[in-house]
Amino acid sequence: MEIAWKNTSESVSMKHFLTTHGISMRLIKEIKHGNGDFLVNGQSQTGVITVAKGDVAGIALPAEASDETIASSEQPVAVLYEDANWLVVNKPAGLTSVPGPSNRDETLVNRVKGHLQREAAENLKPHLITRLDRDTSGIVLVAKHRVAQSILTYPPVAASLRKTYLAWVSGKVMPTQGMIDAPIGRPTDSPRRAVMASGQPAVTEYRVEKRFAAQVTQVSLTLVTGRTHQIRVHLTHLGHPLLGDALYGGDQTLIKRQALHAEKLAFFDPFTEQQRDFVAPLPADLKQLVATLNTEV
Numbered sequence: 001m002e003i004a005w006k007n008t009s010e011s012v013s014m015k016h017f018l019t020t021h022g023i024s025m026r027l028i029k030e031i032k033h034g035n036g037d038f039l040v041n042g043q044s045q046t047g048v049i050t051v052a053k054g055d056v057a058g059i060a061l062p063a064e065a066s067d068e069t070i071a072s073s074e075q076p077v078a079v080l081y082e083d084a085n086w087l088v089v090n091k092p093a094g095l096t097s098v099p100g101p102s103n104r105d106e107t108l109v110n111r112v113k114g115h116l117q118r119e120a121a122e123n124l125k126p127h128l129i130t131r132l133d134r135d136t137s138g139i140v141l142v143a144k145h146r147v148a149q150s151i152l153t154y155p156p157v158a159a160s161l162r163k164t165y166l167a168w169v170s171g172k173v174m175p176t177q178g179m180i181d182a183p184i185g186r187p188t189d190s191p192r193r194a195v196m197a198s199g200q201p202a203v204t205e206y207r208v209e210k211r212f213a214a215q216v217t218q219v220s221l222t223l224v225t226g227r228t229h230q231i232r233v234h235l236t237h238l239g240h241p242l243l244g245d246a247l248y249g250g251d252q253t254l255i256k257r258q259a260l261h262a263e264k265l266a267f268f269d270p271f272t273e274q275q276r277d278f279v280a281p282l283p284a285d286l287k288q289l290v291a292t293l294n295t296e297v
Contacts, residue, residue, distance in 0.1 A: 004056050012051055085269075088140070129149065133229065136258060167261075168243045169217050185199030191247065202227045204222070219240075232260070
């Protein structure tokens with residue numbers, strides 16, 4: 001696996017050039033100790049390396065082998081976008097994101113691994129960047145190798161990542177837009193979370209999209225932080241639980257799973273140096289929910 005960029009500025013050291021492109025010092029040290037190569041214009045370099053203006057410089061790493069403890073699934077994934085670095089998929093409701101004690105063979109990770117094997121990908125260890133609750137549908141971003149995963153923690157790139165959700169909640173949400181800044185913790189051993197003073201900082205931006213006659217509001221939400229169940233907890237805290245969310249007391253009359261969909265994902269791609277924007281269409285059950293609400297009088 002080779003990753004490289006063209007130097008459009010003045011001459012710099014290889015370390016400086018790589019760190020300004022989001023390559024971690026940990027990875028640079030690994031390469032110095034023999035786990036990979038530094039490249040300048042396609043040639044391996046050692047010692048003190050200078051990257052001149054106009055040079056194409058980067059790194060070469062061994063491919064990531066398959067983790068044999070992770071099963072491969074033959075079930076397909078709904079691919080929204082794919083290149084050498086990223087895989088963007090539309091996860092259905094009802095599918096767990098990662099293997100756990102109760103499900104080790106049929107999760108999104110298992111399906112992505114099967115997808116990578118079928119296309120004979122160079123790296124066979126998927127890295128989920130965003131995760132969704134089992135009964136939340138929508139966009140999931142997968143890094144196809146560890147460098148992509150690592151670069152997304154580089155502050156300028158991490159700051160560009162935006163995740164926007166659509167939700168349908170009980171009641172009339174007021175005001176029509178705002179920010180929910182309320183720490184979230186786990187008060188008991190139950191999976192349920194709650195707003196609590198001792199919790200971790202959690203911030204959600206929201207905007208009302210539509211109000212329905214059946215005392216239901218459609219809301220668009222953007223995560224500023226990423227706590228477990230954050231949207232579900234924050235909306236419940238406001239007194240507007242998600243429709244269908246049994247864990248947080250949501251009305252299950254119209255839908256039997258939480259009415260939450262990860263609709264949009266955007267980030268700055270550090271490999272191509274382009275903005276990436278993706279949209280996941282609504283699944284059938286949420287389309288039916290909206291159709292039903294639109295007919296209410």
